[in-house]
Amino acid sequence: MLVARDAVLASGLYAPIADAVAEAASPALHGPSAALIDLGSGTGHYSGVVAAHARSRPRMLMADRSPAAVRWSMLAERGSDGVVLDTWAPLPIRDAVADVVLDVFAPRNPPEFARILRPGGRLIVVVPRPEHLRELRTGGRMLDVPGGKATAVLEQFSGLLHALEPRHIHAIVRPTPAQAAALHDMGPSAHHGSPEDGHSGADDTNGTDHANGTARTVDGITVSVDVLTFVAR
Template sequence: MGALTDLAGLLRCPVPHHAGEAALAPDGDGRTLGCPDGHRFDLARQGHVNLLSRPAGANADTAEMVAARERFLAGGHYAPLTRALGDVLADLPEDALLLESGAGTAHHLRGVLGAGPRRGLALDVSVAAVRRAARADPRIGAVVADSWEPWPVRTGCLDAVLAVFAPRNPAETARVLRPGGVLVVATPEPGHLRELRESSSLLGIEEGKVERLREQLGAGFDEEEVDVVDHLLHLDPTQARDLVLMGPNGHHLSPVELAGLWPEGASTRVSVRVARYRVRPPTRSRG
């Protein structure tokens, strides 16, 4: 639980109607986080804290999906993506504070922390995912929170935010970043996993994703750098099924459907756009 107690100063109480931001701090017993108004949140024995004000919805990844993600990523299949994320964040201070929204198991967040004193928060709506994220690295604090809702994070305290195949919340991202902070977004290109999609009934990739992303971020961010990670994967049957199960398709495919896919394994192309955006300074009103 050391990471969360060390990083508690980055968190704010999720209970609404405080006068200003109510910072969270560890209680003397080290088992809870509390705000000055008396709201208390238990630290789970797995090392995370749940700051969601309601039960997780149907969009939360299941334990089976999270286990598949951990197995697949541990195989190094997305290592080029993690390296690309690290490259676009290489110029951050060595003691930078980062957050990954929709972090899952915090695999990519751990990768971009490097070997130095950087630290990070992993936010995800799935309790199963956050339990894994809490064990990913002693420098990561794991928090159950919904990326679509106001984040339980203090204003202007972070150097960077990551969103890897995850929802973006531009308003909250701009709020929590320090002046000059950056957002890094990884989104699938049209050809991403095309071979798997064409050989099954997997969800497609929406057209116009880049245009919508730029429209989302245009009011508050400037695009600085874009890279495309592109490489071929050769997967055995279990790896191919884990790759599908760990993403949105895991909510839609039954175990029977999944078990019947790619009995001989499959080859498929990874194609991911990695873009970096810098938060724009707020406009000063005249007068």
């Protein structure tokens, strides 16, 4: 999953999402003493883009349930710290220490997220919309995205943080067959391949029709997410 995620993010297919996250985080990053915590850091890509957009590089903590992800993100962002943790459990992080918390396609723990933010700090949450990667969901190889995720997240943080106006990112990208396969493999649907046919579900997104062995072209894939910004009171 990390290798596939790195391939997708390095390709620029998700650049509109990363740029929107950086834009939302920027107002809370003031000077080199600013602290950014990436919960569900993965490869560290989004933290890297946020840091690149900031006036000065913030101190960064990469946090993920996967030790491999924490190692990867720390190597990607030299000088960052890292911790392996369960986002749903109490976080081993002190109160009011973060200027920015990132939660990009990751689980959420509203009371804990609010606790670790400084007053005026920002939480950036990215959630997919139902049409996100819909062209890859044909044939049932990828998990569906339920509707109303943004509304549910806003309700979760109601009373804890102040919500700013959500931003909807919508783009049609044209990946290569290999990139389309990586889009599948970067998420949990990568585990839903059929062992009987000897291939993962990614094969159904890489331009091959297994029914007749002929090649087909993926003309465009929808990238559609909501970027939600919350401010600590």
